[in-house]
Amino acid sequence: MASVTLADLTKEYGDLTAVDGLDLDVDDGELLCLLGPSGCGKSTTLRMLGGLETPTDGDVYIGDERVTDEPPYERDTSMVFQSWALFPHKSVLENVAFGLKMDGVDEAERNERARDVLEVVEMSEFVDADPEDLSGGQKQRVALARSLAIEPDVLLLDEPLSNLDKRLREQMQLELRNIHDEVETTFVHVTHDQNEAFTLADSIAIMNDGDVEQVGEPREVYDDPVSLFVEEFLGDTNLVDARVQSHIDGGVVAATEFDEEIEVPTPGGHVEAGDPLTISFRPEELDVSRVAADGGQSADPAEAGDVTTALEGTVTDVLYRGSSVRFYVQIGETSVFFEQSVGDKTDFEVDDSVVVSWDPEDLLVFSEGERLGRGGT
């Protein structure tokens, strides 16, 4: 068990900068997910943490010890690889006992300890099996057991679940969580899957372009994204381009792709008339109702002059996505989507006229990729 500190970590491959001055702290016993798209440098960061890559610049601390130049076999970290990397010429037991063997633990003891760890991952019956005969999920468990057997200070997981099918992956996420609670080791888990990060993590670090964009608890990161990148990456949302027209109390009026002007709160953010904005309308924050036949809608569009929190549109597409249905609504030049659970009473059909409304306080507003008035609402 140990905390981890990465200070100004940089890795360059020739002209390519994979990791660019990254700073990150991981608390002792925490399960941190490094989340980001392919090529954002998250795996490289993990490999520098494990000693499999040497940083071009910056430092790695495990606990209070600077380990930047220590080779992997001198570090108390252990990596679970995406390919699992089990030793093909060794039995499951020999694989798991390997690290202890390298530490000079005698055979009887290391086999006993390896059996104990295999029990934790529920692989006791495969002790003598050849790794090549195991299924993906079983290999994954063995790889995890092999890394846990040496009781590392920090366990590094490099997308170990990405080669599993969906059901197994979700099951393993829960088990990984339980194992983390059981062993109380610091885990650093790399993934590109937001759902996996939200399921597993005590804390999520979202990476983009070789640096960390935002670190925080899953809820906090989701509710309060610092940038457009984080907002886009964490989930499906409706992004609408807009342009500032004029200032009002606590916000601005912006012209949008809806062909309507709307009121946008921008607490603490400084924007000038004419500045471009990107507004995120999260589908779960949208309230949608059918335009009544007699036109007697309570939330009548354009009722407050040119500034509104409700707009009328037309349903253009209905996508059935298993347990939920996604509806696309054309409003002006753009379209927004929202979702309903199958079985909800209000069903909309293509060509229905609907009213989409929202609470302005729920909008997330971005200017030049940065969130406006973050923490203000």
Added chain:
Amino acid sequence: MGALADESMFAWFGKRIKSKDSTSVFLLAPLAAFELVFFVVPFLILVRMSLNSQPETGFYETGWTLAAYGDILGSNLYQQMILFSFKLGVIATVVAVVLALFYAYAAYRAEGLTKSILLFSIILPLLTTLVVKTYAWRPLLAPNGVLNDFLLSLELIGSRIQFAPSLFGTVVGQVYIVFPYAVLAIYSVLSTLDWDVVEAARDLGASRPRSFFEVVLPEVLPGVAVATVVSFAWSVGAYAAPSQLGTGSQTTFAMEIGNLMLTNFNWPVGAAFAILMLAAMLAASLAVIRLLTGSIGGVQDV
């Protein structure tokens, strides 16, 4: 009509090829015919020849006798030659396979241009004929050759050394011949090695040498077995290297068989010698494979 007949003939042939049970027969037929004409038949002729009597004049006298075999096994000179052949085989194989293992590993780890250069320089010598490249070692290793001049100019040696013709020169020449094949055999297996596995070993506390012996070596053992068999079989039967880079005491049985066949015109003894050595090398090769892979068929697992 003719076109129709042709078509049906092709169709018949096509059906035969497509039907599962006979596919392999048709595919193997050309190879089998080649083997029969150029290997099985000559080998049977060789066996028959070894059973003939030795002549006073001419090549052989027709007969049925094991006298040729007896002469070889009873001859002190021939025993020395066989012993030397196997000694050369073992030395050249050990040197070639150990060097090839390092070379293949370096090529496996190298990237981009370095990798291409390392692999290309292994293929390059294969484009030259064996005699030419063996002969090329003579001006390099001779007492008044390049290597001596170089070492003298550096004052590393006091007087000229005869690197060739000698046992040293013979081994160098023979290693040079088999080295590319050993590298390719090992590299082909090594290239399937998942580097993550080596990183996993280091991550779990294995030092660099330890991870090589614990993880890399077991993985490439089938390749090492093939490299060993190829190097050994070729080196025991060496002809070009000892004849061009060795002295009279570096005479292998292959050279002696050449003498018996082409100079002494004693075909029965030459044939018997060839068959005895073939059997010995077959046994030795199978033993090597067994030793390195644990089973005779193990190499097929590659």
